[in-house]
Amino acid sequence: METPPVNEPAHAARITHHFRAVDPHGAVAASKEGFYAQTLGYLNARTRCKPRTLLDVGCGFGYFLERAAGDGWHTIGIDIVAEAVSAARERVPTGCLFAADLRGAGLAAGSVDAITMWDMLDMVPDPGVELAESLRVLAPGGIIGIRVRNLTGQLWLYNCYTRLGWLWRRTEFKSPFTFHRHSFTPKAIEHLLARIGFCEIESSDSPLTQGDPYGYSPLRRLAAAAKFGVGMLAGLISRLTGGRVLLGPSLLVWARKPPTGS
Secondary structure, eight states: OOOOOOOHHHHHHHHHHIIIIIOOHHHHHHHTHHHHHHHHHHHHHHOOOSSOEEEEETOTTSHHHHHHHHTTOEEEEEESOHHHHHHHHHHOTTSEEEESOHHHHOOOTTOEEEEEEESOTTTSSOHHHHHHHHHHHEEEEEEEEEEEEBHHHHHHHHHHHHHSHHHHHHTTOOOOOOOOSOOBOHHHHHHHHHHHTOEEEEEEEOOOOOSOTTOOOSOHHHHHHHHHHHHHHHHHHHHHTTTSOOOSSEEEEEEEOOOTTO
């Protein structure tokens, strides 16, 4: 049986409604402070050119752009939610912001030194098209950072949840699962990036957000402890297997555009 096509305008409208009226973006950004610090540290260490330009695709309300601008980056942000882009302009007045998708922004080829895609590649209609456009706008040797749902980890968590759902409901926890269009195994995202033309690809378990910004449980400390336990277990398995087995809920993936002439 063929899967019915997704109604793209309706899908975009649902995403817009979620970030406009549901998502606690301020609390979520605060919970990602450690993630932002780690990823910016990685980018700063591996991007030596000056001045440097960073493009954040799916920039939301501009929290990561604000951190990047504070570290001396020229910043560009793109998001399909117009209200979020307006807020990002106020947060990062020196940035260049577009209320559009990546192709709609019409950026010049080779115009940015780094691209970040935090929790957005798994929402777009065609991740391959998005990555191909990213490769085009990156300068030779430029770097891309991607955070996506880890299919292996998501299935592991889902199976645990379905087996313990009765206990979860008794504790009045909200369902921890939100539907994303795509999830990736490490091999799948690495293969896709290589097929598009990226090199120096590396994957790891992504650092988790801290606390319980979405309010899954009235017992915030319990939810945070459970998340901490998942992160510790996934990290232990990764270390014991030399990074070959990644079971965290999300993957953090880095890759480069090949230098000119390579």
